[in-house]
Amino acid sequence: MKILLIGCGGREHAMAWKIKQSPLCAHLYTAPGNPGTAECGENVDLDIMDNPAVAAFCLQNKIDLVMVGPEVPLANGIVDDLKRSGIAAFGPVQDAAQLESSKPFSKDFMRKFNIPTAEYAVFSDAKQAKEHISRINYDFVIKAGGLTAGKGVYLPESLEEARQIIDSIMLEKQFGEAGNEIIVEERLQGPEISLMAFADGNTAVAMIPVQDHKRLLDGQKGPNTGGMGAYAPVPFCSKHDIQSMMENIILPAVNGMKELGTPYLGILYAGLMLTDQGPKVLEFNCRFGDPETQVVLPLLASDLVQIALDCISGKLATASVAWKEQSAVTVVVASANYPGQIHKGIQINLPQNENQHEIIFHAGTAMQKGKLVTAGGRVLNITGIGEDLPKAINTAYQTVSNVHFDGMQYRTDIGKGASLND
Ligand code: AMP
Ligand code: GLY
Numbered sequence: 001m002k003i004l005l006i007g008c009g010g011r012e013h014a015m016a017w018k019i020k021q022s023p024l025c026a027h028l029y030t031a032p033g034n035p036g037t038a039e040c041g042e043n044v045d046l047d048i049m050d051n052p053a054v055a056a057f058c059l060q061n062k063i064d065l066v067m068v069g070p071e072v073p074l075a076n077g078i079v080d081d082l083k084r085s086g087i088a089a090f091g092p093v094q095d096a097a098q099l100e101s102s103k104p105f106s107k108d109f110m111r112k113f114n115i116p117t118a119e120y121a122v123f124s125d126a127k128q129a130k131e132h133i134s135r136i137n138y139d140f141v142i143k144a145g146g147l148t149a150g151k152g153v154y155l156p157e158s159l160e161e162a163r164q165i166i167d168s169i170m171l172e173k174q175f176g177e178a179g180n181e182i183i184v185e186e187r188l189q190g191p192e193i194s195l196m197a198f199a200d201g202n203t204a205v206a207m208i209p210v211q212d213h214k215r216l217l218d219g220q221k222g223p224n225t226g227g228m229g230a231y232a233p234v235p236f237c238s239k240h241d242i243q244s245m246m247e248n249i250i251l252p253a254v255n256g257m258k259e260l261g262t263p264y265l266g267i268l269y270a271g272l273m274l275t276d277q278g279p280k281v282l283e284f285n286c287r288f289g290d291p292e293t294q295v296v297l298p299l300l301a302s303d304l305v306q307i308a309l310d311c312i313s314g315k316l317a318t319a320s321v322a323w324k325e326q327s328a329v330t331v332v333v334a335s336a337n338y339p340g341q342i343h344k345g346i347q348i349n350l351p352q353n354e355n356q357h358e359i360i361f362h363a364g365t366a367m368q369k370g371k372l373v374t375a376g377g378r379v380l381n382i383t384g385i386g387e388d389l390p391k392a393i394n395t396a397y398q399t400v401s402n403v404h405f406d407g408m409q410y411r412t413d414i415g416k417g418a419s420l421n422d
Pocket of ligand 1: 118143150153185186187188189192214271282283
């Protein structure tokens with residue numbers, strides 16, 4: 001098969017790495033890709049927000065399957081347009097992707113189908129939102145309603161700060177149209193995990209649970225980031241826990257989407273907080289997590305391409321989805337000053353001899369005059385695999401110690417607490 005993968009981050013390098021191993025894959029294109037995906041196939045310079053251009057490329061190059069990494073093209077209806085051109089694509093259609101692209105849709109959906117989540121109210125008027133927060137007497141979170149690349153969630157410390165946040169989202173339009181509506185949501189407490197599942201419109205199969213580390217510095221300090229590392233599986237999440245999350249969260253979501261007439265096909269990602277009252281959904285995402293994928297796919301024993309095809313043909317119930325009895329840890333190596341303004345174009349030195357227990361996934365890298373250089377905030381995702389978590393941690397950090405670029409920063413405690421906190 002000729003496969004086109006959409007995206008260019010660490011998640012997409014992990015997807016490309018896994019797709020490449022499939023006996024079904026004859027040729028892999030990645031658009032636009034990065035130097036890591038270029039090692040797994042051929043990068044193509046396509047505008048992934050231009051659906052007709054992507055469809056035309058697929059028809060010209062006889063692409064058999066499109067795999068979509070990021071949420072933005074999904075919210076932009078790439079799967080709808082590919083389907084209209086008769087091209088098989090793995091991912092939700094635009095209406096189904098609303099589970100991520102519209103928090104008001106997602107929250108109302110959870111309420112309608114009794115999926116446990118934080119109490120909330122939706123506002124399209126800043127004045128009403130401000131009146132609401134001065135009335136309620138519990139801690140709350142403010143979220144922009146639309147897509148914000150993970151930047152639209154605030155945990156204000158005071159009412160004054162909360163009012164400023166509302167103004168900046170709704171009046172100053174910090175996130176543009178994505179701030180037309182906001183959610184004011186009850187603040188929950190507890191450890192967080194990410195549970196992703198394959199879905200074929202009718203049913204879903206869980207992946208292994210992952211814990212992401214969102215704060216910049218060790219010991220959950222510093223600002224929130226796109227994610228500084230992750231590990232899987234999560235020791236405090238038993239098979240029984242996963243089964244109950246499937247029964248109470250993922251399967252009701254798949255059934256609910258079907259009932260609404262927008263069957264959910266693709267990856268369904270639930271960001272969960274394990275509260276005293278049980279797991280509650282913080283958010284749904286309509287795609288693989290980043291950096292969760294960089295630990296999940298190295299542990300997937302089955303063929304990702306076959307699973308995607310089984311989902312597309314509605315045969316997930318009989319698909320083989322098996323996991324290795326190992327652990328994986330990914331450490332994000334970031335540019336100096338990330339998540340603030342960063343310098344690009346700094347030369348990166350990578351170790352020459354990788355082995356099967358370590359994988360260096362590229363995220364924000366580029367080739368410049370034949371040299372590998374930094375090209376983003378999060379530069380590399382270094383995954384270690386081992387028979388248990390301590391061994392995986394060791395391997396990951398040993399590899400990190402052989403990587404160098406000026407100003408590189410990373411957390412030294414990824415997976416180390418295996419902790420009840422991130
Ligand atoms: P989200 O993008 O909605 O997952 O939110 C980003 C981060 O904000 C989450 O990983 C949590 O750490 C935090 N968060 C979101 N919603 C809540 C909530 N209702 N209560 C407490 N923390 C939250
Ligand atoms: N790791 C969080 C996300 O992919 O949204």
